[in-house]
Amino acid sequence: MYGINQASAPGLILVKTALDELLDQAMAENAVTGKAEATDPVIFSQGEADNAAKNTAVLGGGGYFDMTLDDQAPNKSAAITASALRTSLVAQFKKNLPIPRTFMQDQQQDAVERAVNQQAKTWLASRDRNAFGNQIAQGFPSGTAATTVDGNSLYNTNHSNQNGDSGIDNYYTGVLNDPNLNTLINALRLQLSQTGVVIGYEPKYLLTPSILHQTGMATAKSVLRAGTGNNDLNYWSEMYPGMKVVYSPFIDAVSTTAYFVGTNNSGVYRFEREAFFTTLVNWETSENDQYTYKMRAREVVDLIEYSGTAASDGTVS
Numbered sequence: 001m002y003g004i005n006q007a008s009a010p011g012l013i014l015v016k017t018a019l020d021e022l023l024d025q026a027m028a029e030n031a032v033t034g035k036a037e038a039t040d041p042v043i044f045s046q047g048e049a050d051n052a053a054k055n056t057a058v059l060g061g062g063g064y065f066d067m068t069l070d071d072q073a074p075n076k077s078a079a080i081t082a083s084a085l086r087t088s089l090v091a092q093f094k095k096n097l098p099i100p101r102t103f104m105q106d107q108q109q110d111a112v113e114r115a116v117n118q119q120a121k122t123w124l125a126s127r128d129r130n131a132f133g134n135q136i137a138q139g140f141p142s143g144t145a146a147t148t149v150d151g152n153s154l155y156n157t158n159h160s161n162q163n164g165d166s167g168i169d170n171y172y173t174g175v176l177n178d179p180n181l182n183t184l185i186n187a188l189r190l191q192l193s194q195t196g197v198v199i200g201y202e203p204k205y206l207l208t209p210s211i212l213h214q215t216g217m218a219t220a221k222s223v224l225r226a227g228t229g230n231n232d233l234n235y236w237s238e239m240y241p242g243m244k245v246v247y248s249p250f251i252d253a254v255s256t257t258a259y260f261v262g263t264n265n266s267g268v269y270r271f272e273r274e275a276f277f278t279t280l281v282n283w284e285t286s287e288n289d290q291y292t293y294k295m296r297a298r299e300v301v302d303l304i305e306y307s308g309t310a311a312s313d314g315t316v317s
Contacts, residue, residue, distance in 0.1 A: 053087050141155075
């Protein structure tokens with residue numbers, strides 16, 4: 001393990017192992033049905049970063065495939081343009097937990113267990129706050145998230161693609177209900193891709209703030225059509241039974257009305273440079289006779305391009 005000499009401090013390995021077991025247990029217990037997480041490959045396209053900055057390029061152009069009855073070469077080709085290049089800077093997440101030597105010596109495990117449990121949940125909250133509160137929820141024109149490769153906010157009425165198309169709209173208004181969800185999902189289906197064609201994106205998730213999750217579940221998962229007095233089948237639960245309806249409490253701090261739909265392999269990425277890891281520094285190096293349980297991770301969430309996403313800010317149009 002990092003910074004630990006097995007020969008000189010064999011007991012330190014055991015202490016770190018015990019702390020890590022508490023940490024892993026707390027992380028496992030944190031799993032909540034319906035709660036969105038940054039590690040979800042349906043919401044965020046997952047990738048790895050091999051440096052402090054991740055360089056990516058958005059490919060597209062050329063439109064639909066040419067149709068031909070002979071062997072002539074096509075006259076369309078995809079291209080990478082300078083505006084489609086993207087550098088995502090990897091952030092470091094760090095926290096130190098000091099543990100007095102006497103706590104270990106006097107077997108005061110309860111206090112240590114509570115502290116480690118809280119730090120495990122704090123890390124998960126920090127990771128998800130960055131992904132949802134600092135990025136997804138800030139993806140509207142009024143938000144503070146970085147713009148996509150076309151210079152617009154993630155959800156915008158005037159996206160452009162690598163095929164040269166402009167005026168591509170994935171930003172809508174209207175409260176979360178059946179008709180407005182229909183508008184949003186239909187926009188996703190008809191959305192032009194970076195190649196300038198209608199892919200026919202299908203919704204894999206409906207993401208809401210915590211306060212709207214019940215409404216989202218009633219709208220998308222009811223057996224019968226939600227909010228009506230008839231017995232029509234619910235189109236969404238019949239058509240897309242696999243569409244996840246998830247929430248993030250970190251969206252609420254930005255908006256209690258916004259909601260989001262998208263497909264997997266969208267232009268919203270999470271790159272991991274170093275997965276969450278820990279190391280334990282011996283008390284002998286501390287002026288205060290404390291162990292230091294160090295927790296670190298390096299990753300970045302970036303709103304690279306609009307493809308496969310659409311959202312409403314939830315305001316009444």
